[in-house]
Amino acid sequence: xxxxxxxxxxxxxxxxxxxxxxxxxxxxxxxxxxxxxxxxxxxxxxxxxxxxxxxxxxxxxxxxxxxxxxxxxxxxxxxxxxxxxxxxxxxxxxxxxxxxxxxxxxxxxxxxxxxxxxxxxxxxxxxxxxxxxxxxxxxxxxxxxxxxxxxxxxxxxxxxxxxxxxxxxxxxxxxxxxxxxxxxxxxxxxxxxxxxxxxxxxxxxxxxxxxxxxxxxxxxxxxxxxxxxxxxxxxxxxxxxxxxxxxxxxxxxxxxxxxxxxxxxxxxxxxxxxxxxxxxxxxxxxxxxxxxxxxxxxxxxxxxxxxxxxxxxxxxxxxxxxxxxxxxxxxxxxxxxxxxxxxxxxxxxxxxxxxxxx
Amino acid sequence: xxxxxxxxxxxxxxxxxxxxxxxxxxxxxxxxxxxxxxxxxxxxxxxxxxxxxxxxxxxxxxxxxxxxxxxxxxxxxxxxxxxxxxxxxxxxxxxxxxxxxxxxxxxxxxxxxxxxxxxxxxxxxxxxxxxxxxxxxxxxxxxxxxxxxxxxxxxxxxxxxxxxxxxxxxxxxxxxxxxxxxxxxxxxxxxxxxxxxxxxxxxxxxxxxxxxxxxxxxxxxxxxxxxxxxxxxxxxxxxxxxxxxxxxxxxxxxxxxxxxxxxxxxxxxxxxxxxxxxxxxxxxxxxxxxxxxxxxxxxxxxxxxxxxxxxxxxxxxxxxxxxxxxxxxxxxxxxxxxxxxxxxxxxxxxxxxxxxxxxxxxxxxxxxxxxxxxxxxxxxxxxxxxxxxxxxxxxxxxxxxxxxxxxxxxxxxxxxxxxxxxxxxxxxxxxxxxxxxxxxxxxxxxxxxxxxxxxxxxxxxxxxxxxxxxxxxxxxxxxxxxxxxxxxxxxxxxxxxxxxxxxxxxxxxxxxxxxxxxxxxxxx
Numbered sequence: 113x114x115x116x117x118x119x120x121x122x123x124x125x126x127x128x129x130x131x132x133x134x135x136x137x138x139x140x141x142x143x144x145x146x147x148x149x150x151x152x153x154x155x156x157x158x159x160x161x162x163x164x165x166x167x168x169x170x171x172x173x174x175x176x177x178x179x180x181x182x183x184x185x186x187x188x189x190x191x192x193x194x195x196x197x198x199x200x201x202x203x204x205x206x207x208x209x210x211x212x213x214x215x216x217x218x219x220x221x222x223x224x225x226x227x228x229x230x231x232x233x234x235x236x237x238x239x240x241x242x243x244x245x246x247x248x249x250x251x252x253x254x255x256x257x258x259x260x261x262x263x264x265x266x267x268x269x270x271x272x273x274x275x276x277x278x279x280x281x282x283x284x285x286x287x288x289x290x291x292x293x294x295x296x297x298x299x300x301x302x303x304x305x306x307x308x309x310x311x312x313x314x315x316x317x318x319x320x321x322x323x324x325x326x327x328x329x330x331x332x333x334x335x336x337x338x339x340x341x342x343x344x345x346x347x348x349x350x351x352x353x354x355x356x357x358x359x360x361x362x363x364x365x366x367x368x369x370x371x372x373x374x375x376x377x378x379x380x381x382x383x384x385x386x387x388x389x390x391x392x393x394x395x396x397x398x399x400x401x402x403x404x405x406x407x408x409x410x411x412x413x414x415x416x417x418x419x420x421x422x423x424x425x426x427x428x429x430x431x432x433x434x435x436x437x438x439x440x441x442x443x444x445x446x447x448x449x450x451x452x453x454x455x456x457x458x459x460x461x462x463x464x465x466x467x468x469x470x
Numbered sequence: 471x472x473x474x475x476x477x478x479x480x481x482x483x484x485x486x487x488x489x490x491x492x493x494x495x496x497x498x499x500x501x502x503x504x505x506x507x508x509x510x511x512x513x514x515x516x517x518x519x520x521x522x523x524x525x526x527x528x529x530x531x532x533x534x535x536x537x538x539x540x541x542x543x544x545x546x547x548x549x550x551x552x553x554x555x556x557x558x559x560x561x562x563x564x565x566x567x568x569x570x571x572x573x574x575x576x577x578x579x580x581x582x583x584x585x586x587x588x589x590x591x592x593x594x595x596x597x598x599x600x601x602x603x604x605x606x607x608x609x610x611x612x613x614x615x616x617x618x619x620x621x622x623x624x625x626x627x628x629x630x631x632x633x634x635x636x637x638x639x640x641x642x643x644x645x646x647x648x649x650x651x652x653x654x655x656x657x658x659x660x661x662x663x664x665x666x667x668x669x670x671x672x673x674x675x676x677x678x679x680x681x682x683x684x685x686x687x688x689x690x691x692x693x694x695x696x697x698x699x700x701x702x703x704x705x706x707x708x709x710x711x712x713x714x715x716x717x718x719x720x721x722x723x724x725x726x727x728x729x730x731x732x733x734x735x736x737x738x739x740x741x742x743x744x745x746x747x748x749x750x751x752x753x754x755x756x757x758x759x760x761x762x763x764x765x766x767x768x769x770x771x772x773x774x775x776x777x778x779x780x781x782x783x784x785x786x787x788x789x790x791x792x793x794x795x796x797x798x799x800x801x802x803x804x805x806x807x808x809x810x811x812x813x814x815x816x817x818x819x820x821x822x823x824x825x826x827x828x829x830x831x832x833x834x835x836x837x838x839x840x841x842x843x844x845x846x847x848x849x850x851x852x853x854x855x856x857x858x859x860x861x862x863x864x865x866x867x868x869x870x871x872x873x874x875x876x877x878x879x880x881x882x883x884x885x886x887x888x889x890x891x892x893x894x895x896x897x898x899x900x901x902x903x904x905x906x907x908x909x910x911x912x913x914x915x916x917x918x919x920x921x922x923x924x925x926x927x928x929x930x931x932x933x934x935x936x937x938x939x940x941x942x943x944x945x946x947x948x949x950x951x952x953x954x955x956x957x958x959x960x961x962x963x964x965x966x967x968x969x970x971x972x973x974x975x976x977x978x979x980x981x982x983x984x985x986x987x988x989x990x991x992x993x994x
Contacts, residue, residue: 331859338836341836345833345835348825350816350817
């Protein structure tokens with residue numbers, strides 16, 4: 113008989129083993145699924161995980177996708193540490209892309225060095241403002257931020273659709289729902305000649321280092337974590353709860369906004385209806401998979417980027433639907449949450465108790 | 471089980487476990503293992519009909535587990551329970567109630583917005599058409615046992631003592647054979663305790679057995695005619711409390727190597743440091759207590775104790791003092807000549823205020839954080855943070871010095887707060903505050919749920935801090951503790967404070983009257 117019993121102290125190593133275990137279980141389940149679909153499971157897994165990064169271009173593309181995911185997930189990690197459940201990275205990302213584009217299309221002929229920083233800043237501020245709506249509702253009216261941020265995602269998406277079909281549409285674009293191409297001065301510079309990888313990944317890694325200092329070294333980060341683990345202790349110690357809620361929401365909104373503007377000013381170069389294949393949602397999984405720690409989140413965002421690429425690859429190579437990406441993401445989170453039970457509990461095999469006789 | 475045959479209160483054939491006495495309830499070899507803790511280890515217990523039997527032991531000795539086993543809430547791993555001579559497995563509390571076992575928990579399970587009758591009807595599953603009968607029965611029972619209770623009153627209008635009566639009456643309206651009371655006196659004033667004892671003696675005379683769980687030895691001596699002492703999950707002794715002294719029973723509870731409470735010298739104190747003047751505060755909690763025109767002064771170098779039954783405004787007073795719920799008129803609370811009532815907790819700490827909250831796990835300390843990080847929780851003003859960055863080594867040293875100076879038993883500074891026992895965590899929290907050299911320490915229930923050894927250590931630390939010249943305010947429900955350590959004492963009732971008297975010039979009876987809200991005769 114299997115028995116779960118609570119551990120006296122949470123396991124010190126299980127938080128690190130759990131994501132690995134979840135990864136293995138996801139691969140095994142994925143292999144079974146591919147076999148059921150009539151594919152050679154090993155070949156299919158190779159198509160998902162190895163084929164996409166088998167050349168320099170692929171590796172570059174990996175970092176193109178990992179950048180925005182990492183930026184979003186870093187912000188979410190900080191917010192989740194404070195028990196602020198920001199589900200709105202996607203919306204904040206879209207608003208960042210939208211606002212950055214709105215500025216960039218005003219200066220399509222500019223060569224000014226100021227343009228790129230201004231565009232990036234504009235995107236960040238837009239993401240922060242979008243998150244500020246949730247912060248205001250939460251601190252003022254005690255509204256649940258999970259609901260408000262999700263709803264703001266839909267509003268952001270439709271606002272973007274309206275703008276790209278309306279005010280921001282390229283007047284010389286043959287009525288395609290696209291903005292004009294940005295000036296080169298508004299684009300993130302490329303890091304390699306023959307790949308699309310750009311400055312965004314450097315910004316994301318710098319953000320990871322900053323978040324590491326914030327959470328691991330600073331007193332502010334300590335306050336955030338006390339608030340998340342035990343809000344009454346935070347109150348007892350005199351930490352300002354509302355100020356911290358504002359801070360984490362603005363931070364995660366700003367980073368998501370930067371991710372969004374990084375997409376339009378990076379690989380895309382203009383505003384299009386689809387600037388994110390769901391990076392903001394994937395970042396939620398990445399944040400948990402990376403244990404809300406900047407190093408873990410960095411590794412997890414690379415894995416998530418690989419899954420996005422692998423999904424496209426199976427679509428091309430094996431003729432399987434792109435929905436497979438979502439399924440792998442879902443399995444990963446599902447197994448992770450299941451394995452996380454082992455942090456607080458351990459499994460014991462016990463022999464069934466002998467039936468008592470009177 | 472097989473209880474067809476009538477064996478009521480008769481001696482039982484020894485073949486079934488060798489019971490020597492006609493017991494209402496007998497336990498043999500009860501063992502219960504929890505992960506990392508043997509809660510009960512081969513416990514034997516006998517309660518005779520009409521006996522008032524004490525179950526003594528410190529917190530964590532296994533009293534709660536044992537009574538939960540009797541009441542069917544927990545299944546023992548090994549051992550046998552005999553009910554009126556028959557081996558019995560009690561499946562769940564409703565089975566226990568059907569056998570005639572009733573239990574009054576330390577924390578009441580009553581619906582505040584329902585009447586007394588409705589609450590009892592809910593527990594009994596009484597159909598609505600019989601409510602009138604039940605109501606009459608409640609009135610009868612409460613009159614018979616001297617527990618005044620109006621069946622139509624809504625529970626939230628009742629005092630704590632009256633709520634306890636509801637719980638007891640709930641057991642008595644059924645055919646009760648064994649009444650289990652878990653620390654029943656901890657929520658009562660000394661006068662209410664006397665009334666309760668009269669009721670319990672009357673019940674016992676009528677043949678009802680009573681299992682009285684407590685750690686207050688003088689009460690056990692006054693009431694019980696049998697006692698079983700638990701220590702570390704095992705029976706460490708059985709005795710007749712009438713033939714023992716409180717200190718000999720205390721020895722059985724704590725063992726030979728733990729110091730038992732000593733007497734402390736009372737002092738006068740110096741200049742007034744904390745002044746509460748005309749503090750009024752209304753609460754948002756519908757069942758909270760409004761504070762009414764509080765006046766209180768704590769001098770440097772003295773301990774002032776605030777007695778009172780839980781829920782009389784202690785929480786509100788403490789929140790106002792700690793700054794968790796600042797008051798608008800800052801002048802109501804003054805530190806020296808500085809108004810602090812409007813300041814948040816961290817700014818009060820800067821002025822030398824330290825605070826030990828009631829809940830140690832989940833307010834006083836973050837359960838899942840290490841002791842090192844928990845030291846930082848309130849110690850951040852001690853140079854542990856520079857330029858916004860946590861100084862890891864200093865934080866480590868601070869936690870280490872708390873652990874060393876206050877002999878906190880822990881794996882190290884990396885141990886999670888939740889892995890410590892209540893007493894050790896409380897020593898850590900009090901140590902954390904004392905090491906900051908506060909000018910004013912506010913401590914809520916400093917030894918609640920703490921073993922005797924830790925309680926003595928905590929009291930000594932408070933006395934030492936007092937002698938260094940700090941003002942100390944202790945709020946506690948344990949009146950014995952307050953008489954032991956405080957230099958001046960008062961009581962809080964319905965959000966009002968009684969007069970403040972030197973402890974040496976008052977009596978437990980007088981403080982008991984204050985706890986019941988009777989200040990008038992003393993006001994002059």
